[in-house]
Amino acid sequence: MVNLTWLQTYVTLVETGHFTQTANKLAMTQPGVSQHVRKLEQHYKQPLLNRIGKGFELTQAGHRVYQQAQRTLGELAGLEQQLSTDDPFNGPVRIASPGSLGLELYPLLLNLQSKHPKLSIEYSFAPNTGVERDLVARKLDLGLVTRLGERPDLAYQPFGEEALCLVTPATVPEPTWDSLMTLGYIDHPDGPHQANLLLGANYPEYQQLSQFIKRGFCNHISLILEPVAQGLGFAVLPKFAVSSFAKQEAIRVHGLPNPIAEPIYLAQRRHQALPTRLQSIISEIASALGQIEASSN
Numbered sequence: 001m002v003n004l005t006w007l008q009t010y011v012t013l014v015e016t017g018h019f020t021q022t023a024n025k026l027a028m029t030q031p032g033v034s035q036h037v038r039k040l041e042q043h044y045k046q047p048l049l050n051r052i053g054k055g056f057e058l059t060q061a062g063h064r065v066y067q068q069a070q071r072t073l074g075e076l077a078g079l080e081q082q083l084s085t086d087d088p089f090n091g092p093v094r095i096a097s098p099g100s101l102g103l104e105l106y107p108l109l110l111n112l113q114s115k116h117p118k119l120s121i122e123y124s125f126a127p128n129t130g131v132e133r134d135l136v137a138r139k140l141d142l143g144l145v146t147r148l149g150e151r152p153d154l155a156y157q158p159f160g161e162e163a164l165c166l167v168t169p170a171t172v173p174e175p176t177w178d179s180l181m182t183l184g185y186i187d188h189p190d191g192p193h194q195a196n197l198l199l200g201a202n203y204p205e206y207q208q209l210s211q212f213i214k215r216g217f218c219n220h221i222s223l224i225l226e227p228v229a230q231g232l233g234f235a236v237l238p239k240f241a242v243s244s245f246a247k248q249e250a251i252r253v254h255g256l257p258n259p260i261a262e263p264i265y266l267a268q269r270r271h272q273a274l275p276t277r278l279q280s281i282i283s284e285i286a287s288a289l290g291q292i293e294a295s296s297n
Contacts, residue, residue: 002040002043003039003043004072004073004076005036006036006037006039006040006043007040007069007072007073008026008069008073009022009026009028009032009033009036009037010036010037010040010048010065010066010069011066011069011070011073012025012026013033013037014058014062014066015136015137017055018055019033019034037049040065044061044065046059046061047059047061047062048061048062048065049062067152067153070136070153070269071270071271074138074269074271074272074273075271075272075273077138077273087118087276087277088276088277088279088280089112089115089116089118089119089277089280090116090118090119090277091118091119091120091275091277092120092122092141093109093119093120093121093122093141093142093277093278093281094122094124094139094140094141094142095109095121095122095123095124095140095141095142095143095144095281096123096124096125096126096130096131096134096140096143096144097123097125097126097131097143097144097145098125098126098127098128098131098144098145098146098190099125099221099241100162100221100237100238100239100240100241101144101146101162101238101240101264102123102124102125102221103221103222103240103241103244104240104243104244104288105123105144105285105288106121106123108284108285108288109121109123109281109284109285112281112284119277124140125221127189127190128145128146128147128149131143131144131145131267132145132149132151132154132267135154135267135268135269136151136153136154136269138269141268141278142266142267142268142278142281142282143266143267143268144159144264144265144266144267144285145264145265145267146162146190146238146262146263146264146265147262147263147265148263148265149265149267152270153269153270154267154268154269154270155267155268155269155270155272156265156266156267157265157266157267158263158264158265159264159265159266159285159286159289160263160264160286160289160290161261161262161263161264162238162239162240162261162262162264163238163239163259163260163261163262164194164197164198164236164237164238164239164260164261164262165198165236165237165238165239165242165253165254166198166199166202166234166236166253166254166256167225167228167234167235167236167237167242167251167252167253167254168180168183168228168234168251168252168254169183169228169229169230169231169232169234169250169251169252170229170249170250170251170252171231171252172234172252173252174254175234175254175256177203177205180203180212180234181211181212181213183212183215183233183234184212184213184214184215184232184233184234185209185212185213185214185215185233185234185235186215186216186217186218186224186225186227186228186232186233186234186235187209187214187216187217187218187235188217188218188219188221188224188235188237189219191209191235191236192209194236194237194238194262195209195236196208196209197260197262198236198256198260199236201256201258201260202256202257202258215227215232215233216232216233221241222241222244222245224237224241225237225241225242225245225247225251226247228250228251229245229247229250229251230250238262264289266282266285
């Protein structure tokens with residue numbers, strides 16, 4: 001039987017990509033990390049890493065061992081959690097999503113925690129790639145993303161959708177092509193993707209975002225509409241980010257002939273055993289998203 005400590009060291013090494021960082025993270029020495037890798041190679045009777053200078057790449061066998069080690073350690077961690085506490089409203093819940101979703105869901109989960117104080121909600125705001133990365137690194141229990149990823153070590157489940165909105169200053173009565181060209185565009189990290197989806201489906205003139213004058217950029221989800229409210233440009237944002245903006249009287253959300261919504265996916269580690277409290281959180285979020293969609297129709 002392979003030593004689980006060797007497997008944990010190996011998984012951490014692969015995920016950090018650095019021997020020194022692995023040693024620091026696991027409170028080991030760097031030679032100790034190398035020794036665990038050698039032990040695994042001796043156990044499986046083949047090399048797992050190709051050393052390249054101070055770095056390395058995985059061999060084919062190394063990839064297979066890493067994938068199996070992830071599953072094994074994840075299942076054991078899940079079992080340990082379930083055995084230690086299987087209360088549906090007791091224990092930590094680490095979850096992350098892109099910012100707009102977080103603005104809607106984090107207050108709902110805090111309300112749930114206020115009813116069940118033994119819950120500990122740890123909510124992170126991150127782009128899709130960051131959510132996936134932290135899930136793989138076991139820094140999260142659950143993630144919500146707005147595109148179907150391609151990580152083989154993660155499982156994705158359709159979970160809902162969030163409408164995209166065209167937002168202008170309140171002084172703009174109709175979002176004609178000419179008025180948008182005159183206004184210019186307020187950019188944000190997901191802006192190009194979301195603008196391509198919504199504008200491409202509704203304006204025959206639209207080819208790419210660079211057709212508009214870029215009036216500014218903001219990466220803080222709660223402040224992206226601030227320059228729009230001040231008349232400096234238009235933006236394309238998900239509905240939850242728009243509805244949470246404080247200065248609703250200063251902006252106008254326009255209905256378009258072809259509504260577009262971004263899908264929402266629940267992401268988790270493949271073969272991850274979910275304790276009851278995580279299943280409860282999933283049910284709560286699904287219910288909340290379902291009620292929001294129903295009220296929007």
